[in-house]
Amino acid sequence: MKKVVLLAPTPPPVGGIAAWTMRMLAAKLPDDWQVEVVDEKIIGKREFFGSKTRLNVPSEIKRCLGIWGGLRKKLRDRDAKVVHACIPANTMPVLRELVSAVITKMKRRKFVIHFRCTVPNQVKTGSNRFAVKMLCKKADCVMVLNRQSEEFIKTLVDTPVRVIPNFVDAKEIAAEHNISDEIRRILYVGGVVETKGCLDIIETAKCFPDIEFVMVGNPDDVCAKAAEGVQNVRLTGVKSHDEIADEMAAADVFFFLTYFSAEGFSNALAEAMAAGLPCVATDWAANKDMIEDKGGVVVPIKDADAVKKAVEYLKDPMIRRKCSSFNITKVREVYRDKVVQMQYVDCYEELTDRRRNK
Numbered sequence: 001m002k003k004v005v006l007l008a009p010t011p012p013p014v015g016g017i018a019a020w021t022m023r024m025l026a027a028k029l030p031d032d033w034q035v036e037v038v039d040e041k042i043i044g045k046r047e048f049f050g051s052k053t054r055l056n057v058p059s060e061i062k063r064c065l066g067i068w069g070g071l072r073k074k075l076r077d078r079d080a081k082v083v084h085a086c087i088p089a090n091t092m093p094v095l096r097e098l099v100s101a102v103i104t105k106m107k108r109r110k111f112v113i114h115f116r117c118t119v120p121n122q123v124k125t126g127s128n129r130f131a132v133k134m135l136c137k138k139a140d141c142v143m144v145l146n147r148q149s150e151e152f153i154k155t156l157v158d159t160p161v162r163v164i165p166n167f168v169d170a171k172e173i174a175a176e177h178n179i180s181d182e183i184r185r186i187l188y189v190g191g192v193v194e195t196k197g198c199l200d201i202i203e204t205a206k207c208f209p210d211i212e213f214v215m216v217g218n219p220d221d222v223c224a225k226a227a228e229g230v231q232n233v234r235l236t237g238v239k240s241h242d243e244i245a246d247e248m249a250a251a252d253v254f255f256f257l258t259y260f261s262a263e264g265f266s267n268a269l270a271e272a273m274a275a276g277l278p279c280v281a282t283d284w285a286a287n288k289d290m291i292e293d294k295g296g297v298v299v300p301i302k303d304a305d306a307v308k309k310a311v312e313y314l315k316d317p318m319i320r321r322k323c324s325s326f327n328i329t330k331v332r333e334v335y336r337d338k339v340v341q342m343q344y345v346d347c348y349e350e351l352t353d354r355r356r357n358k
Helices: 016-026 057-074 091-106 126-138 147-154 198-207 221-227 241-250 267-274 287-291 304-314 317-335 337-351
Strands: 002-008 033-039 080-087 110-115 141-144 161-163 185-189 212-216 233-237 253-256 279-282 296-299
Touching: 002 016, 002 057, 002 337, 016 033, 016 080, 016 267, 033 057, 057 091, 080 091, 080 337, 091 110, 091 126, 110 126, 110 337, 141 147, 141 337, 147 161, 185 198, 185 241, 185 267, 198 212, 198 221, 198 233, 198 304, 212 241, 221 233, 241 267, 253 267, 253 304, 267 279, 267 287, 267 317, 279 287, 279 304, 287 296, 287 317, 296 304, 304 317, 317 337
Parallel strands: 002 033, 002 080, 080 110, 110 141, 141 161, 185 212, 185 253, 212 233, 253 279, 279 296
Antiparallel strands: none
């Protein structure tokens, strides 16, 4: 048996990395690789989205000590061969995982850093850039979610870089999506906050009063207030995975107008594609790589006119049908669980000199 130790958060809250962590725990990886987790979830009253994201130093120190202690404990197991750390690229997580990398190297194990963001969108200062560079130098491999991140990391270090997307469970990939003659419902899933484009969604809703705009996720005060009095906007709050699947089956179009700095490769967008929903997404992070020019419409960030034109364009059911078919096929061929998980295992095998006989 071979084990990979994930340094990653688990729910709650259900963010992109936490959702990925749970999928990895449920996965049956090839070549008898087993997944174990050292939980890196935020502690105290701090939140991932919204106005309560400010760092609390005592809580963060406690969190880091817990993570490093948990890692040392996991590495007592001789079957633990690789440590796979999943973080955004801002300074504090990078410094924390630099210590994790040192602990891993002292135990003579391999260390993979997995940036769960678009790295150049987050690295804005010289000190942040230097910390990222030091961490990547310490790592045996760097995983990223999109081409922008790959290009940026390659300007810093010679450490091998792999672009590996998030994955969708094969069971979640629809055979087809029912295409209505008219657009009656547009769906968004994620943190209902400004940087996820939610204010832009609410403003768009005002221009299409005959279309219901459904926003699934925990709303911050700003977005909740903006939605008040907008009759065709429905804020549902957080829903279960099965309930979200039902919302996707009932929707006609998926909106993802994010410009969130930590965005890398959206689980929600991938799931919408798997459900066969035509998508309107901003040219941000991996969005354009995902839907290309065939799975919907890519718009500039904060461009209300472009979003309105995208809705008008997608009113044609034939166009939506083509977008739906493309998205389902793309997920099945590129983002399906077994396809992506094999890429992780190929990396682990290469690092530990356990290549499979083919």
